[in-house]
Amino acid sequence: MLRKAFYRFFRANETKVHELNYLFWECTTRCNLHCRHCGSDCMAASADKDMPLEDFLRALDTIPVKERPRVFTVVLTGGEPLLRPDIAEVGRAIRQRGLFWSMVSNGWFYDEAMHRKLMAAGMGALTISLDGLGDNHDWMRGRAGAFERTERAIALAAKEPRLNFDVVSCINRRSITQLDALYDKLVSLGVKQWRIFTIIPIGRAKEDPEMHLTDAEFVRLMDFIQAKREAAAAVKEGPRPMNVTFSCEGYLGRYEQKVRQNPFFCRAGVNIASVLIDGRICGCPNIDRDVFSQGNIYQDSLWEVWQHRFEPFRRHDWARRGRCADCPVWRDCLGNGMHNWHGDCSEVINCHYAKTL
Amino acid sequence: MKWLHNLLKGLSLTACLFVFQACYGTPEPPYEPDIDMGDNPAPVLVTEPQADTPEALPETAAPLTETEE
Numbered sequence: 001m002l003r004k005a006f007y008r009f010f011r012a013n014e015t016k017v018h019e020l021n022y023l024f025w026e027c028t029t030r031c032n033l034h035c036r037h038c039g040s041d042c043m044a045a046s047a048d049k050d051m052p053l054e055d056f057l058r059a060l061d062t063i064p065v066k067e068r069p070r071v072f073t074v075v076l077t078g079g080e081p082l083l084r085p086d087i088a089e090v091g092r093a094i095r096q097r098g099l100f101w102s103m104v105s106n107g108w109f110y111d112e113a114m115h116r117k118l119m120a121a122g123m124g125a126l127t128i129s130l131d132g133l134g135d136n137h138d139w140m141r142g143r144a145g146a147f148e149r150t151e152r153a154i155a156l157a158a159k160e161p162r163l164n165f166d167v168v169s170c171i172n173r174r175s176i177t178q179l180d181a182l183y184d185k186l187v188s189l190g191v192k193q194w195r196i197f198t199i200i201p202i203g204r205a206k207e208d209p210e211m212h213l214t215d216a217e218f219v220r221l222m223d224f225i226q227a228k229r230e231a232a233a234a235v236k237e238g239p240r241p242m243n244v245t246f247s248c249e250g251y252l253g254r255y256e257q258k259v260r261q262n263p264f265f266c267r268a269g270v271n272i273a274s275v276l277i278d279g280r281i282c283g284c285p286n287i288d289r290d291v292f293s294q295g296n297i298y299q300d301s302l303w304e305v306w307q308h309r310f311e312p313f314r315r316h317d318w319a320r321r322g323r324c325a326d327c328p329v330w331r332d333c334l335g336n337g338m339h340n341w342h343g344d345c346s347e348v349i350n351c352h353y354a355k356t357l
Numbered sequence: 358m359k360w361l362h363n364l365l366k367g368l369s370l371t372a373c374l375f376v377f378q379a380c381y382g383t384p385e386p387p388y389e390p391d392i393d394m395g396d397n398p399a400p401v402l403v404t405e406p407q408a409d410t411p412e413a414l415p416e417t418a419a420p421l422t423e424t425e426e
Contacts, residue, residue, distance in 0.1 A: 017362045075382045102383035122393040124386020164384045247380040272379050
């Protein structure tokens with residue numbers, strides 16, 4: 001009880017301070033894959049052109065040097081960031097400002113030459129997505145050969161000691177049957193960190209029943225992660241087992257701190273902002289941008305927007321509606337992750353807590 | 358309260374509270390100043406570039422080969 005009270009106090013204080021630690025840049029919405037769960041309906045030929053590097057840098061430079069916390073990362077995301085021919089130049093420009101950067105990729109283009117190029121440009125962290133084994137990954141990603149290419153990329157990145165690297169997996173009704181095999185595969189590739197998440201019912205995934213775990217399957221996933229974490233904690237000597245964790249995508253009730261290190265805290269708009277492909281400024285890129293965007297770098301100063309807007313991200317009172325209105329865990333959940341509110345926001349579209357009851 | 362934020366961050370027992378990653382983001386970089394500053398040229402390639410490189414894809418691209426159901 002005391003622990004919960006402390007964490008609520010900590011979270012409230014962090015929200016008040018709202019230090020910007022994590023800035024996504026949606027640097028392209030082009031993508032070479034056609035993922036079934038894509039929230040942004042990315043495609044090879046996007047309606048939006050890649051944002052010019054200089055436009056993003058102009059926004060980044062609105063953050064005064066003295067206000068930049070020591071812990072600050074620019075996360076390149078897409079689309080597929082490696083489709084930008086200037087990706088290394090992007091990284092260099094960020095690094096030359098004394099800042100750190102990282103990237104989320106599907107791994108298709110991540111070969112040895114690319115790896116060396118990005119490391120030389122100062123990449124500090126990398127996440128590669130793997131959503132299943134063999135054909136299951138290809139099915140999810142909409143392209144034959146994706147698994148083979150991703151597996152190669154993972155093996156390459158996992159060997160790099162200077163890179164903080166993890167693999168993310170979007171678990172669906174097909175891959176839930178492959179959890180142990182996926183674990184073994186990642187261990188064999190040398191992966192140290194595996195982060196698991198589930199699929200939000202938006203974009204292409206909304207009407208696809210194979211994307212969404214049943215409540216029983218969700219509990220099975222939680223039990224799997226908990227068991228792996230407990231087994232890893234029991235190892236006191238020798239190499240550390242792979243760290244398996246559930247993403248901070250929602251409040252998990254009885255599984256809180258059993259499937260990830262810290263209690264649930266949606267930091268979108270509290271510590272996390274994004275510059276979207278058209279210049280809009282929002283929390284995380286998977287949040288409903290038509291509802292929650294707070295400004296646009298082509299009209300506003302990114303820093304001013306961060307300092308003075310983002311009210312719906314920092315005060316969640318508005319979310320106390322629908323099934324959240326009289327929820328017994330409101331004080332710990334605060335309406336779940338911001339990406340679970342879309343459209344008219346009359347109801348949260350995903351309640352992780354309810355799945356665990 | 359910034360002072361409290363800084364105090365908690367400095368305490369080893371609570372420092373882990375500040376380590377986070379966005380659900381669809383990356384882990385934090387190591388924040389070590391000796392990470393390449395990007396002022397070194399990329400090393401000479403030791404492997405042949407692959408046929409399907411990003412440079413080979415046009416900006417307004419063609420249909421993809423999708424997997425069979």
